[in-house]
Amino acid sequence: MSFLAPLWLALAGAAAVPLLIHLLRRRIGVRVEFPAARYLARAEREHSRRLRLRNLLLMVVRVLAVLCVALAAARPVARLAGAGHAPTALAIVLDNSLSTAAVVNGRPVLDRLKAAALAALADATGEDRVWLVTADGRVGGGSVATVRAMIERTEPLAGAGRLGDAVTRAASLARSAGLGGRQVAVLTDGQASTWQRSVAVGDVHVSVYSADSAPPENHAVVAATARPGHWTPRGAVATRLLGRGDSVAYRILIAGRTLARGIAPAPRDTLSSDLLVSAAPPERGWVAGSVELAPDELRGDDVRHFALWVGPAPSLAVADDAGPFVLGAVDALVQSGRATRAAGPGGSGVVSVGPADRVTRLPALLAPPADPVRLGAANRALERLGVPWRFGAPRRGETAVRSTDSSGADAGGALHARDVAASLRYVLIPSGAGASDTLAAAGREPWIVGGAGYVLVASPLDVSATTFPIRAAFVPWVAEVLTQRLASDAGAVVAAAPGGLVERLSDADALEPAGSVERIPIAEDRFAAPARPGVYFFVRGTRRAGALVVNPEPEESLLARLDRRELARRFEGQQVAVFGDVAAWHDALFTTAARRPLLLPFLIGALVALLVESLLTWSGPRASAGRALVAG
Amino acid sequence: MPPAAALATRADLFDPASLAALGRIELIARWVVDGFITGLHRSPRKGFSVEFAEFRPYMPGDDPRYVDWKIVARADRWVVKQFEEETNLRATVVLDVSRSMQWSGSPARLTKLAYAERLAAAIALLLIRQRDAVGLIRFDEAVRTSIPPRARSAHWRRIVAALDGPAGGRDSRAGEALAQTARLIRRPGMIVLISDLLMDVADVDRAVRALRAVGHDVTVLHLMDPAERDLPMAGEALFVDPESGLEVPASVGDVRGAYRATVEAALAEWRETIAAAGGAFETFLTDQPFGVPLRRAFAARQKLP
Numbered sequence: 061m062s063f064l065a066p067l068w069l070a071l072a073g074a075a076a077v078p079l080l081i082h083l084l085r086r087r088i089g090v091r092v093e094f095p096a097a098r099y100l101a102r103a104e105r106e107h108s109r110r111l112r113l114r115n116l117l118l119m120v121v122r123v124l125a126v127l128c129v130a131l132a133a134a135r136p137v138a139r140l141a142g143a144g145h146a147p148t149a150l151a152i153v154l155d156n157s158l159s160t161a162a163v164v165n166g167r168p169v170l171d172r173l174k175a176a177a178l179a180a181l182a183d184a185t186g187e188d189r190v191w192l193v194t195a196d197g198r199v200g201g202g203s204v205a206t207v208r209a210m211i212e213r214t215e216p217l218a219g220a221g222r223l224g225d226a227v228t229r230a231a232s233l234a235r236s237a238g239l240g241g242r243q244v245a246v247l248t249d250g251q252a253s254t255w256q257r258s259v260a261v262g263d264v265h266v267s268v269y270s271a272d273s274a275p276p277e278n279h280a281v282v283a284a285t286a287r288p289g290h291w292t293p294r295g296a297v298a299t300r301l302l303g304r305g306d307s308v309a310y311r312i313l314i315a316g317r318t319l320a321r322g323i324a325p326a327p328r329d330t331l332s333s334d335l336l337v338s339a340a341p342p343e344r345g346w347v348a349g350s351v352e353l354a355p356d357e358l359r360g361d362d363v364r365h366f367a368l369w370v371g372p373a374p375s376l377a378v379a380d381d382a383g384p385f386v387l388g389a390v391d392a393l394v395q396s397g398r399a400t401r402a403a404g405p406g407g408s409g410v411v412s413v414g415p416a417d418r419v420t421r422l423p424a425l426l427a428p429p430a431d432p433v434r435l436g437a438a439n440r441a442l443e444r445l446g447v448p449w450r451f452g453a454p455r456r457g458e459t460a461v462r463s464t465d466s467s468g469a470d471a472g473g474a475l476h477a478r479d480v481a482a483s484l485r486y487v488l489i490p491s492g493a494g495a496s497d498t499l500a501a502a503g504r505e506p507w508i509v510g511g512a513g514y515v516l517v518a519s520p521l522d523v524s525a526t527t528f529p530i531r532a533a534f535v536p537w538v539a540e541v542l543t544q545r546l547a548s549d550a551g552a553v554v555a556a557a558p559g560g561l562v563e564r565l566s567d568a569d570a571l572e573p574a575g576s577v578e579r580i581p582i583a584e585d586r587f588a589a590p591a592r593p594g595v596y597f598f599v600r601g602t603r604r605a606g607a608l609v610v611n612p613e614p615e616e617s618l619l620a621r622l623d624r625r626e627l628a629r630r631f632e633g634q635q636v637a638v639f640g641d642v643a644a645w646h647d648a649l650f651t652t653a654a655r656r657p658l659l660l661p662f663l664i665g666a667l668v669a670l671l672v673e674s675l676l677t678w679s680g681p682r683a684s685a686g687r688a689l690v691a692g
Numbered sequence: 693m694p695p696a697a698a699l700a701t702r703a704d705l706f707d708p709a710s711l712a713a714l715g716r717i718e719l720i721a722r723w724v725v726d727g728f729i730t731g732l733h734r735s736p737r738k739g740f741s742v743e744f745a746e747f748r749p750y751m752p753g754d755d756p757r758y759v760d761w762k763i764v765a766r767a768d769r770w771v772v773k774q775f776e777e778e779t780n781l782r783a784t785v786v787l788d789v790s791r792s793m794q795w796s797g798s799p800a801r802l803t804k805l806a807y808a809e810r811l812a813a814a815i816a817l818l819l820i821r822q823r824d825a826v827g828l829i830r831f832d833e834a835v836r837t838s839i840p841p842r843a844r845s846a847h848w849r850r851i852v853a854a855l856d857g858p859a860g861g862r863d864s865r866a867g868e869a870l871a872q873t874a875r876l877i878r879r880p881g882m883i884v885l886i887s888d889l890l891m892d893v894a895d896v897d898r899a900v901r902a903l904r905a906v907g908h909d910v911t912v913l914h915l916m917d918p919a920e921r922d923l924p925m926a927g928e929a930l931f932v933d934p935e936s937g938l939e940v941p942a943s944v945g946d947v948r949g950a951y952r953a954t955v956e957a958a959l960a961e962w963r964e965t966i967a968a969a970g971g972a973f974e975t976f977l978t979d980q981p982f983g984v985p986l987r988r989a990f991a992a993r994q995k996l997p
Contacts, residue, residue, distance in 0.1 A: 103947055
């Protein structure tokens with residue numbers, strides 16, 4: 061029971077008046093001469109027990125009358141048994157994220173949530189409006205039967221979904237229905253990673269059922285990446301496994317062929333362990349791979365997909381005056397077998413390296429000439445090559461360099477180095493049209509830019525102009541630029557969660573699932589990733605232009621749950637209740653609408669109390685009997 | 693106010709307070725008795741003995757057969773002959789004049805004492821007109837007045853005068869008063885006790901039994917103010933007995949029912965006690981016409997030889 065005007069409860073203090081009167085009734089100041097006082101004394105003596113009882117009863121009914129009036133004034137409302145409920149807008153939010161697929165006590169959590177949702181639906185009447193909102197944002201409404209069918213058809217997602225958005229949507233639906241009762245019923249496993257941010261629900265009554273069973277120990281592949289993305293043709297698969305307690309069997313596959321298998325030992329102090337497996341597969345082009353674990357209670361995160369491009373080692377044509385640092389880096393690549401030296405700058409697939417005025421064709425890694433006199437020739441060469449950048453005025457003075465990779469997909473070439481400074485650089489001036497990425501900046505100006513077939517550095521790659529060549533990151537960066545970004549135009553790898561938004565890559569017109577020839581056309585520049593995890597190749601015409609890897613969010617594998625108090629804090633609303641017991645949650649539904657005003661019952665109660673008081677104090681029949689005693 | 697013509701006929705049936713406002717006790721008693729006699733059916737008793745005792749003035753209601761026509765013819769005086777046998781009944785009115793009798797529950801009503809005095813005067817007049825000897829005893833904590841029974845009409849004036857005597861004592865010792873009555877009346881007679889009976893039952897019981905033992909006929913006229921019966925007041929008060937000083941704090945609303953039950957029980961106790969002792973008992977309220985208790989007293993007289 062609650063009160064709409066609780067301040068009136070203060071009126072209940074008046075109940076002390078009859079109580080005080082009852083206690084102080086013998087302290088009387090009025091004296092009345094009454095010859096028959098002996099009868100009065102005798103009456104009190106002979107009827108003392110009855111009088112005390114009667115006085116007590118009078119006091120009780122008077123106090124009761126005052127309390128009833130005070131309670132009635134406070135406008136109480138309460139849920140009454142068998143009273144039904146007013147028409148209610150009920151939006152059920154069903155958490156069907158990947159984590160709800162976990163099997164607990166022999167049954168998926170989602171099955172329990174669905175059963176609870178169906179039970180809640182059983183209380184709905186034809187006057188109610190009911191919706192179902194799932195974690196992937198799917199909304200369904202209409203009749204109770206329709207929603208029931210939707211609940212029964214609901215399957216767990218392959219990813220986390222957006223449960224917070226689903227709750228917001230549900231609150232909006234309940235609010236917009238215009239019915240007296242507005243309620244959102246949330247059924248969730250209470251996964252901590254799902255409820256990281258708060259959800260505003262306003263004045264809508266929110267009842268949350270959070271599964272109170274302990275989550276199972278979960279093993280998962282939370283990361284699987286080909287390093288580098290373009291294998292020429294060697295590379296490695298980096299894998300991070302999640303799980304504590306037991307060792308777990310794993311298997312790494314590339315193009316359906318087992319690359320490696322083994323037992324990953326259980327980490328002792330950390331939650332995850334890393335694996336790195338090198339390989340040189342015979343396949344060429346874009347290839348799909350996966351890392352698989354032995355099945356456990358949550359199957360959805362036991363497999364993680366990755367994609368890689370496999371091709372021959374690139375041929376490098378290095379200008380003689382490229383500088384000792386660049387020459388040294390190229391030598392290291394050649395000696396490790398990751399590149400070969402080309403006989404000359406001509407030829408297909410040859411990557412040129414050197415000052416811009418010495419490079420005659422793309423792809424090329426370009427830098428300004430060491431001699432400023434050759435800067436004009438370098439700009440002319442850039443124009444001739446179709447590079448949309450020009451060297452401008454020199455900037456002297458040490459300027460810190462920072463990475464600013466703005467490319468949507470990791471096309472390679474990003475600068476992952478610290479303490480890099482440029483003491484001489486030329487302002488890079490954009491010229492003409494052409495998409496390009498700023499891979500590093502000095503101050504607020506681009507320092508390394510990359511585009512189709514080129515990477516351009518604003519400083520000569522020499523210690524007289526920059527500290528970059530003497531940093532440890534220099535050789536890996538040169539290797540990545542030459543072998544990943546410039547060696548081919550195979551495209552990049554884009555990672556996405558199931559159903560997540562993805563930017564279209566390289567004007568691709570379709571997605572081709574790995575292992576299938578059925579294509580999924582792409583109509584928008586931003587589109588929703590497929591709901592099913594896996595590798596999807598971007599296709600332009602008949603050529604693969606990159607890969608979309610769809611995997612569940614790594615945090616979805618962390619099954620730790622919020623306690624009910626913490627979960628309640630995630631809802632910014634006026635009426636939020638979180639239940640761990642499904643029966644209690646079920647009872648709380650339709651509560652707002654089922655509450656009835658108790659004004660009338662309390663007024664009737666006060667009336668009855670006053671009536672009883674009148675009957676107790678009325679002595680009419682006895683007076684008549686007394687009159688009958690005397691003669692007349 | 694009753695019209696004069698009506699007063700001349702049935703003053704016994706008028707509101708006692710209104711009637712009392714019209715005159716003194718003597719006048720009121722006459723009106724009441726006149727009215728009462730007018731309302732009586734002719735008595736079947738022919739009753740006057742042949743032994744002449746005295747003459748007395750003719751009073752309305754006297755049987756014309758006993759008018760001495762010779763005196764009427766000679767002296768033009770209307771007198772009736774009274775015979776000795778009529779005076780065989782000796783009656784005594786025993787009147788409680790204690791302080792409790794001086795109380796009225798309402799200004800519109802007579803006090804119990806005022807009502808009782810007028811009733812006593814009327815009873816005495818009625819009996820004297822029947823040629824009975826009537827005496828009076830007034831008592832409170834002691835016997836205040838003691839007038840032996842006489843049958844002469846002038847004796848009634850003495851009784852009326854005695855009603856103005858001292859009163860208001862803090863106790864009601866009816867036992868002593870009744871014992872005094874026994875001493876006044878040697879022969880068996882009629883004794884009428886008029887009291888509010890706010891006293892011990894046992895004392896009265898013993899006295900009545902003693903009177904009955906020597907052949908007296910005892911009638912107890914219990915007088916109550918209506919407020920003493922119904923307790924109509926409201927609120928909380930400290931009720932004080934003017935005689936004993938007993939103080940009883942009470943909430944009238946709470947105790948009214950129990951009080952009425954107690955009064956009912958007390959009256960039943962009085963009724964049973966007096967009846968067991970051989971007396972007659974009747975309760976009257978001070979708002980009832982005088983004719984009601986007068987009829988009761990007259991009925992008691994009629995039962996006697």
